[in-house]
Amino acid sequence: MDDPIGCRERILSEPVGILGAGVAGLINAYVLLQDGFTNITVITRDRSVGGTWSRDRVYPGLRINNVHGEYRFSALKMAPPEDAAETGGHITGMGMCEYMETFYSNFLENKATFKFETEIRRLFRNQDGLWIVNVEDMRTGKSESLNFNRVILCTGGCSNPKFPDELSPDTAGKYQFPGIVIHSSQFRSRLNDILSKVGSRNLNETGTKEGTILVVGGGKSAMDICAKLANEGRRVVNIFESPDRFLASKSAIPDFIRKSRFLSILSPHIVLRSRLERFLHTTTIGSYITHFIWNKLAETSLDAYSIPKDSPFRSPFSLFWGIRSNDEGRVRAGSYYSLVNTGQIEVISPARALGFTDDGKSVRLSNGTNVLAQVIILATGWQSSWTGLFDEQTSTELGIGRHAPLSVLKGVDHIWNYKTLANPPAAHPDNIAQNWVTSVYRGIVPGKNILRRDFAIAGAMFSSNVGYMTEVCAHWTSSYFQGDPMRLPSSPEEAIKEGELSAAWMRRRYPNMLSWINESYSTTLDFWTWPQAADELLEDMHVRSLRSGGNWLTWPFHIIDLSELSTLGDERRAVRENRKL
Ligand SMILES: Cc1cc2nc3c(=O)[nH]c(=O)nc-3n(C[C@H](O)[C@H](O)[C@H](O)COP(=O)(O)OP(=O)(O)OC[C@H]3O[C@@H](n4cnc5c(N)ncnc54)[C@H](O)[C@@H]3O)c2cc1C
Numbered sequence: 393m394d395d396p397i398g399c400r401e402r403i404l405s406e407p408v409g410i411l412g413a414g415v416a417g418l419i420n421a422y423v424l425l426q427d428g429f430t431n432i433t434v435i436t437r438d439r440s441v442g443g444t445w446s447r448d449r450v451y452p453g454l455r456i457n458n459v460h461g462e463y464r465f466s467a468l469k470m471a472p473p474e475d476a477a478e479t480g481g482h483i484t485g486m487g488m489c490e491y492m493e494t495f496y497s498n499f500l501e502n503k504a505t506f507k508f509e510t511e512i513r514r515l516f517r518n519q520d521g522l523w524i525v526n527v528e529d530m531r532t533g534k535s536e537s538l539n540f541n542r543v544i545l546c547t548g549g550c551s552n553p554k555f556p557d558e559l560s561p562d563t564a565g566k567y568q569f570p571g572i573v574i575h576s577s578q579f580r581s582r583l584n585d586i587l588s589k590v591g592s593r594n595l596n597e598t599g600t601k602e603g604t605i606l607v608v609g610g611g612k613s614a615m616d617i618c619a620k621l622a623n624e625g626r627r628v629v630n631i632f633e634s635p636d637r638f639l640a641s642k643s644a645i646p647d648f649i650r651k652s653r654f655l656s657i658l659s660p661h662i663v664l665r666s667r668l669e670r671f672l673h674t675t676t677i678g679s680y681i682t683h684f685i686w687n688k689l690a691e692t693s694l695d696a697y698s699i700p701k702d703s704p705f706r707s708p709f710s711l712f713w714g715i716r717s718n719d720e721g722r723v724r725a726g727s728y729y730s731l732v733n734t735g736q737i738e739v740i741s742p743a744r745a746l747g748f749t750d751d752g753k754s755v756r757l758s759n760g761t762n763v764l765a766q767v768i769i770l771a772t773g774w775q776s777s778w779t780g781l782f783d784e785q786t787s788t789e790l791g792i793g794r795h796a797p798l799s800v801l802k803g804v805d806h807i808w809n810y811k812t813l814a815n816p817p818a819a820h821p822d823n824i825a826q827n828w829v830t831s832v833y834r835g836i837v838p839g840k841n842i843l844r845r846d847f848a849i850a851g852a853m854f855s856s857n858v859g860y861m862t863e864v865c866a867h868w869t870s871s872y873f874q875g876d877p878m879r880l881p882s883s884p885e886e887a888i889k890e891g892e893l894s895a896a897w898m899r900r901r902y903p904n905m906l907s908w909i910n911e912s913y914s915t916t917l918d919f920w921t922w923p924q925a926a927d928e929l930l931e932d933m934h935v936r937s938l939r940s941g942g943n944w945l946t947w948p949f950h951i952i953d954l955s956e957l958s959t960l961g962d963e964r965r966a967v968r969e970n971r972k973l
């Protein structure tokens with residue numbers, strides 16, 4: 393490193409592999425290109441860009457949790473959805489898809505190499521320290537080995553479907569189940585088959601067959617799918633153990649609440665960064681105010697939809713303790729909860745689907761009933777997209793994935809003797825039994841690998857503003873790769889310790905949540921507190937934090953706008969060049 397300029401030029405010309413072409417892959421490719429990296433390859437198994445929002449996966453009726461202006465990149469404005477007035481600006485799946493495709497054609501196409509329909513089989517570092525990525529062309533079946541000096545893992549938390557064994561298509565085959573069994577990820581491609589298998593209730597006279605569609609799962613995908621099918625007039629039965637929580641209101645939530653730091657400071661962060669946060673989370677009166685607001689939000693949301701007192705949708709815990717929270721926005725007639733209220737979606741909960749009946753025609757439920765169904769849709773979530781990508785040696789060498797703690801972090805919980813964390817929900821048994829941690833520093837770099845500057849993860853932070861977080865994270869990674877001046881741990885031991893402190897914090901903050909998500913989606917859990925987490929990353933890069941501005945009184949209500957990140961590349965350049973002077 394005696395010759396920093398020469399060194400940086402070499403780094404910029406060396407090949408970088410970006411694994412995945414979803415939101416995380418695209419913004420990382422963009423930031424690296426802007427920074428002058430010249431040899432970038434993006435690999436995806438999909439036929440087009442967008443990952444979760446790619447053209448083959450978004451389906452009609454898919455409406456996301458985020459509202460217009462929240463989930464985008466600073467370099468490209470997003471057009472507001474056509475029905476913004478009616479929905480409070482909730483973005484559609486198709487809107488996300490079009491946005492990602494435009495971002496690609498404006499900034500990335502022909503500037504970076506994109507390999508579509510290419511499955512990543514394995515990656516490892518060879519003896520020369522190069523990353524070898526084994527891929528297979530899904531069209532020809534041809535395998536190939538690609539070499540990169542640096543790699544960014546952007547394979548996503550929602551890209552590898554999880555099938556419960558007892559209801560998988562294989563099991564359905566063994567029982568000769570005569571209907572259709574799919575995972576929610578196949579909903580788009582199989583929608584027409586489903587609609588012709590089970591006829592509309594209203595079309596009964598015309599001779600179309602009636603039948604039942606069983607949707608398994610209580611998350612957002614399950615609800616979207618139920619609503620879509622019920623709106624198509626189909627009989628839908630939805631079964632789940634515990635539902636997501638939700639926010640909803642009669643009129644749209646004003647931006648100074650919705651898009652500001654207001655909700656983020658009402659959630660404790662691993663470090664309480666402001667006097668106001670310390671007041672809210674460490675004093676008795678602050679804690680009372682905090683919980684009062686969360687309980688009120690949960691309650692008014694349930695009341696907005698007139699959810700009955702004995703409904704399974706009334707969780708005993710407030711929104712405060714969960715990350716499975718959706719934003720329904722304004723109350724609408726055709727939405728999931730409205731359709732449940734009018735009986736157009738039948739709900740069985742709490743219950744589990746156990747498997748097929750012996751005749752293979754129905755599904756057995758844990759409450760002793762069977763449901764005769766012609767279509768089963770498994771909205772049963774996702775498994776880690778990292779599984780199988782790393783061999784044992786590579787994953788040990790990197791220190792990636794779930795493992796027993798490497799550092800000695802005993803009794804750290806006293807650091808967070810926050811008043812707001814008193815009386816938590818019971819920890820999930822898996823969380824107690826497994827005691828796993830990930831040692832990923834800042835949710836981006838496996839601690840063990842911190843000094844090598846050749847591997848980063850993007851998109852594995854669970855947050856409610858993926859656009860903002862992935863963009864800040866992409867800048868962090870680019871600076872890290874280039875050896876820019878940054879606040880970084882000085883040794884792997886220190887980085888591992890930080891990573892494990894963060895794992896201990898996740899457990900403390902969301903005791904019954906960790907086991908619900910996967911390693912490729914849980915390097916950090918700053919669901920509400922993403923603005924604080926982003927500020928830490930910005931400070932690591934020695935650029936301005938708290939970018940939404942405001943004075944001592946108004947800062948919690950200032951709107952956070954993605955355009956506040958548009959000068960980040962220039963600011964980082966200034967930091968870099970000052971050092972050279
Ligand atoms: C139905 C649904 C609704 C959602 N709603 C919201 C929402 O409202 N708000 C929100 O913030 N988030 C939502 N999410 C989460 C969403 O996944 C993230 O917001 C975001 O899109 C993740 O982007 P990503 O780039 O990290 O991963 P992904 O979009 O999953 O992209 C992963 C990429 O990696 C590729 N890939 C993975 N493994 C391999 C492999 N082995 N070989 C080749 N390629 C591979 C994929 O092809 C893809 O290109 C939703 C997810 C789903 C499924």
Ligand SMILES: *[C@@H]1O[C@H](CO)[C@@H](O)[C@H](O)[C@H]1NC(C)=O
Nearest residue numbers: 405406407408430431432539
């Ligand atoms: C990228 O790097 C690879 C491997 O060094 C090399 O073969 C290829 O020609 C480079 N491509 C560009 C566009 O520089």
Ligand SMILES: *[C@@H]1O[C@H](CO)[C@@H](O)[C@H](O)[C@H]1NC(C)=O
Nearest residue numbers: 739740741743757759760761
């Ligand atoms: C199981 O749930 C279904 C649907 O709510 C209900 O009709 C049935 O009576 C329940 N069975 C038992 C044994 O409780």
Ligand SMILES: *[C@@H]1O[C@H](CO)[C@@H](O)[C@H](O)[C@H]1NC(C)=O
Nearest residue numbers: 774775776907908909910911
């Ligand atoms: C993914 O999450 C599910 C649900 O918690 C869990 O059962 C499964 O083991 C996880 N998979 C991996 C690979 O972590």
